Amino acid sequence: MTNDTAQPVTNEKARIGAPGQAIVGMNEEGENLSTDNVSTEQHGAKAHSHGGGAGVSDSSRAGRLTSYNLSDFPALTGREEDWRFTPLNRLAGLHTDELTGPAPTVQVEKPDAVRVETVGRDDARIGVAAIPDDRVSASAWASFKEATVVTIPSELEVDSEITVTLTGAGMDPAASHVLIQAEKFSRSVVVLDHRGSAVVAENVEMDIQDGAQLTVVSIQDWDDETVHASAQQAKIGRDAKLKHVIVSLGGDVVRVTPSSRFAGPGGDVEMFGLYFADAGQHFEQRLFVDHAVPNCKSRVSYKGALQGQDARTVWVGDVLIRKEAEGTDTYEVNRNLVLSDGARADSVPNLEIETGLIEGAGHASTTGRFDDEQLFYLQSRGIPEDVARRLVVRGFLNEIIQQIRVPALEERLQAAVERELEAGDY
């Protein structure tokens, strides 16, 4: 188990995990791991690996290509830093084909005061909060026909959640686009509920304007065969607040790449994630927090459970504190719980710090088996082993579920976790 923090003490650029920089208790093992062509040697307890090691020419997240043009992104080989863990052969053409299939159907439940529109590609608001930073996202951008725009008007405080249900419309590779605009000083909760069967690349834009508070919960509760790549990018205005939660439970390959970019000082972002991978499922989450302006705060907490043969999860957390982002306060943590043999979790926190004038920056990552000491403690209080295991797994994931604070949704997700547990071997 590893738990470490980094506290920069100088003004020099300090890139945690940069080549040649030794960190006590860390190792560089895992840096040359490539895509899905590896065995399962990493299951069980293992220290996390750091990005930016040998074999990566420039791993700084600041240098990542962004473009609205698909042709700017070369074809994928699977050896790219941001695709090295993804089984391209299971993407069902998302990275190679034109995304001309029928997009998931959209159904919205909302209070009257919230506006929902279906707009064409030429709508001026498209692109207000996002720019593709990988090929599949750019491909979706090039291909979508209509976008769903959800607008929470200025100063509106919405008590009930806005639910956008996206239901897969078939297995032809498709593109989807959603824009959520939280206008100034509004407060709201938006749920993106992904269901059914689909092969879909999706862009979700979140424009959180000055002083607004937005919670977005993206649930991937797809049928077994679904392949889903979702880029979810947020632009966070001055004194605005975003709580972003992803929950991945169903699908064959689900790859979610959430980004938070601070556009004004005083912004605050919390990013949570919960994933539960069963046999054969590949759930990948790669997040990016871009501290580009001073005095913003970010907290990232992702937790995953894995059970069954070839259950596979990937978590990569890139946090970049740019030179001008003085007063930044950031912490990210990923915890994985491996419940059976044959499962594999990768966890890679990357923290780049370009200024020492910050409040704090840290990260932690653990990937472990259900802890024998926890089991012993609970059993020594009379609790049988199977009950103890459930108590711990349920508790482990409930920490994230509790953050959602939408009672109906919390109940649904707790029930989903119970179903996953019942499907397990114990």
Add this chain to the structure above:
Amino acid sequence: MSTLEIRDLHVSIETEQGTKQILKGVNLTVNTGETHAIMGPNGSGKSTLASTIAGHPRYNVDSGSITLDGDDVLAMTVDQRARAGLFLAMQYPVEVPGVTMTNFLRTAKTAIDGEAPKLRTWTKDVKAAMAQLRIEEDFASRNVNEGFSGGEKKRIEILQMELFKPRFAILDETDSGLDVDALKVVSEGVNRAQGAGNMGTLLITHYTRILRYIKPDFVHVFIDGRVAEEGGPELADRLEDEGYDRFDASDAVTA
């Protein structure tokens, strides 16, 4: 009356250097209503005895027996031992993230009693026990031992002892790391439970300090995996004055 009986107990652990003998023939009989203090220097095997009674998988019983009213404790799983009436207050209570104290206490009580406690009286009992141990109310909604100070964790262990009402409580260095005020609060809890008359206590300690607040009926001195000397409370007074130096501990093991 119940009896916990330990006969010629030999225990070892696996280390990187190979198998290591820790307990080398321990004999001990504890009846309900009695308080036994087990004292000894570091590495004498005191905590190994506690963990072995509770059934920690790290400890291998090579020979000997532990029985509870004649029933073979060593044949029981860890949770069966707890349900049979054994309770171990741990030296280092484990944090269980995600499981609230409330949920944990109710789940354990239900497991031990074989039925769910009546919600109303249970809530009242928990509150009263928490108040007596000066445990803040918000602890109930926090996760098991998570972020608690050392002293808080020890009080939570005693809280469990009072709520679960075991026949035998084994307190593994519950006094270590406590300030005097916390020590008094914890000792009061043990005395309350012991005073009810249906519990036997095995009080494992390195120091004599806690024996000013909890009066033992018997004192056993552990040296190198065996009971080297036994006596009444006066033995504790002698240890307070003289320490363990008069025992030859040169070949003491480290556990």
